[in-house]
Amino acid sequence: MSAEQWQESRKRLAGAKRWVIKIGSALLTNDGQGLNRSGMQSWVDQIAALLAQGHEVVLVSSGSVAEGMTRLGWKKRPEQIHQLQAAAAVGQMGLVHAYETAFSGHKRHTAQILLTHDDLSDRKRYLNARSTLRTLLDLGVVPVINENDTVVTDEICFGDNDTLGALVANLIEADLLVILTDQQGLFTADPRSNPNAELIAEGQASNPQFAAMAGGGGALGRGGMVTKVRAATLAARSGADTLIVGGRIENVLTRLRAGEVLGTLLLADKEPVVARKQWIAGHLQTHGELVLDDGAIKALRDGGRSLLPIGVVAANGRFSRGQVVACRNQQGELVAKGLVNYSRDEALKILRTPTSGLEQALGFVAEPEMIHRDNLVVL
Numbered sequence: 001m002s003a004e005q006w007q008e009s010r011k012r013l014a015g016a017k018r019w020v021i022k023i024g025s026a027l028l029t030n031d032g033q034g035l036n037r038s039g040m041q042s043w044v045d046q047i048a049a050l051l052a053q054g055h056e057v058v059l060v061s062s063g064s065v066a067e068g069m070t071r072l073g074w075k076k077r078p079e080q081i082h083q084l085q086a087a088a089a090v091g092q093m094g095l096v097h098a099y100e101t102a103f104s105g106h107k108r109h110t111a112q113i114l115l116t117h118d119d120l121s122d123r124k125r126y127l128n129a130r131s132t133l134r135t136l137l138d139l140g141v142v143p144v145i146n147e148n149d150t151v152v153t154d155e156i157c158f159g160d161n162d163t164l165g166a167l168v169a170n171l172i173e174a175d176l177l178v179i180l181t182d183q184q185g186l187f188t189a190d191p192r193s194n195p196n197a198e199l200i201a202e203g204q205a206s207n208p209q210f211a212a213m214a215g216g217g218g219a220l221g222r223g224g225m226v227t228k229v230r231a232a233t234l235a236a237r238s239g240a241d242t243l244i245v246g247g248r249i250e251n252v253l254t255r256l257r258a259g260e261v262l263g264t265l266l267l268a269d270k271e272p273v274v275a276r277k278q279w280i281a282g283h284l285q286t287h288g289e290l291v292l293d294d295g296a297i298k299a300l301r302d303g304g305r306s307l308l309p310i311g312v313v314a315a316n317g318r319f320s321r322g323q324v325v326a327c328r329n330q331q332g333e334l335v336a337k338g339l340v341n342y343s344r345d346e347a348l349k350i351l352r353t354p355t356s357g358l359e360q361a362l363g364f365v366a367e368p369e370m371i372h373r374d375n376l377v378v379l
């Protein structure tokens with residue numbers, strides 16, 4: 001691939017609306033010596049500039065264990081899981097405090113979100129986390145996400161916030177996942193042990209060659225490049241591109257936004273919405289069904305609109321929020337499939353209900369749509 005082609009792909013980054021930025025332990029903690037506050041201030045300043053340019057940013061930040069070790073005066077990373085968990089709990093306070101302080105200079109609020117992989121594999125919790133994150137983004141708040149180390153142990157063992165970053169990119173349908181790390185990007189081999197290794201500028205996330213080049217990580221984060229390349233393939237499932245890049249490069253985020261060729265860009269094969277719709281269309285097993293009136297079918301087919309409760313005349317079978325349901329016309333023909341925002345019991349309460357009546361009928365409003373158009377495949 002030519003340098004001009006790389007340049008072209010990088011120019012497109014300015015158009016990526018929603019960014020997930022993951023910062024690893026090695027960077028955040030000056031290789032274990034407390035929090036790297038000047039680095040943090042610089043990334044925060046750059047993120048504030050991205051927000052001012054109309055981008056949305058979710059931060060996935062490691063560093064709690066390393067900061068906890070410093071606060072507790074521990075020189076060596078403990079072996080015992082419960083000690084690591086304790087360090088993470090202590091360090092998380094320092095981490096969020098540092099972000100809150102740095103962002104307050106830009107008059108931006110931050111929000112702490114602690115997640116586990118399980119939260120994201122349970123459809124209901126997935127949708128709840130998604131609604132909260134979307135609301136925070138709408139409010140202009142910067143969510144700061146880390147693993148909930150008190151209740152899970154896999155990640156502090158494997159240093160796998162890279163995977164969490166990818167799952168968050170899936171969750172909020174991000175356009176771009178940026179993984180900031182202590183190397184310039186993905187090299188043909190681990191540059192720590194192979195001085196002839198070359199930096200890869202660009203490739204498809206699905207290319208299996210990259211996984212073969214990636215090795216393990218350092219003493220702090222420990223995920224290494226393996227988890228970063230795997231994260232790129234996960235992010236690609238919802239259509240997000242991934243950039244693995246050196247966080248110590250001066251003004252790295254600003255320069256990426258300006259189209260400079262830095263780090264390694266691993267491209268998704270499909271656009272985000274297309275990828276998600278294919279996933280929905282491929283779901284043979286639907287849970288229950290909604291029966292739509294003719295007006296709703298027309299809005300879906302001709303207008304590419306979301307399905308609103310007012311156009312739903314019946315809800316059959318059993319389904320819960322976040323499952324794929326079949327949408328049929330009143331003659332029983334399948335017209336669409338989609339991820340439903342309400343359980344069957346809730347749906348029954350809001351059949352034929354206008355948006356303005358949802359709160360009275362339900363006592364709350366999860367979303368105004370029964371199925372959002374991004375989560376709907378019209379057949």
Ligand SMILES: Nc1ncnc2c1ncn2[C@@H]1O[C@H](COP(=O)(O)OP(=O)(O)O)[C@@H](O)[C@H]1O
Nearest residue numbers: 024025026181187189190215217218221223224
């Ligand atoms: N092919 C590769 N290219 C670049 N770095 C690699 C490669 N294989 C292994 N690594 C190692 O991965 C490390 C980064 O991963 P890690 O220590 O987990 O960082 P982070 O804390 O940012 O997640 C690098 O310091 C490097 O030694």
Ligand SMILES: N[C@@H](CCC(=O)OP(=O)(O)O)C(=O)O
Nearest residue numbers: 025063064065159160161221
């Ligand atoms: N939750 C832990 C995760 C550690 C982790 O994943 O580290 P890294 O591989 O550097 O991103 C922490 O904050 O220390």
